[in-house]
Structure formats: structure tokens, C-alpha cells
Amino acid sequence: MRGLLAMGAGLFLAGCDAENNDYDFTPAHGMGALIVENDSGVDFDLYLDGSFEDGLDSGDHTTVELEPGEAHVFLREQKGEHQGVSEDVDILEGRRTIVRLYRDSWEWNDYHVTVEYE
Numbered sequence: 001m002r003g004l005l006a007m008g009a010g011l012f013l014a015g016c017d018a019e020n021n022d023y024d025f026t027p028a029h030g031m032g033a034l035i036v037e038n039d040s041g042v043d044f045d046l047y048l049d050g051s052f053e054d055g056l057d058s059g060d061h062t063t064v065e066l067e068p069g070e071a072h073v074f075l076r077e078q079k080g081e082h083q084g085v086s087e088d089v090d091i092l093e094g095r096r097t098i099v100r101l102y103r104d105s106w107e108w109n110d111y112h113v114t115v116e117y118e
Helices: 002-019
Strands: 032-039 044-048 051-056 061-066 069-077 085-091 096-103 111-117
Touching (some): 032 044, 032 051, 032 069, 032 085, 044 061, 069 096, 069 111, 085 096, 085 111
Antiparallel strands (some): 032 061, 044 051, 044 069, 069 085, 096 111
16 A cells, blocks of 8 residues: 555656756757746736737746847736736846746735746
8 A cells, every 4th residue: 555655646746847847948059048937826928028928827837938138027817907017037048037926925916926047
């Protein structure tokens, strides 16, 4: 029985790792990568520099390869009255810019982003 539980846990954990394969994404020479992760619990639409890029379900992420420079990231809630959240981020050559969207634990309709570089 323990063997089956361990095997099931291993398969579950392997599935979790498979979801984050985009973090291993290496941009092409002369390019950078933007990874946007939606940890808000709500579905959002991703706009880059004013143009629709992708829909992001809660718990999902997307990777976009971009030329180095500044990018304007706007995340708009798909349903509801919240306007969205925006952030200007640097796209660095050969690096990953990771934007994580999350919900404030005290204000249910207040969303924030963090930006990290790898």
C-alpha cells in the first residue's frame, strides 16, 4: 500500500514539475523572455504594449519571447468590475522576466504584481 501511495505522490509531483517547463525556456540569441503567472484565483487577459496577447486562467502561466527593452504589461480581469493591473517591465537579453499576479489577502478586489529576473 505504501508503495502505491509513494508512486501516486511521485506522479503528482512529476505533473507539477511539468507545468513549470516554461521556466526552463531559453530565449533565442538576442531575445528575452517574459513569463506571466496568474496566482490570483481569477481568470485574466494579458495585454502587451496595448495588444491582446493571451488569456490566463487562474493558476496558469504563459511565456512570450520579446526583443530586449521595456514592455508594458496590462492584466485585465475577464469577469467582474476590476479594471486590471499594469506594470512596465524590462526585457533583458538572454534572461527571463517573471511577472506574478496575485490577490491581496485583505482586500479581495485588490490585485498586485511582483517582477523577478532570472
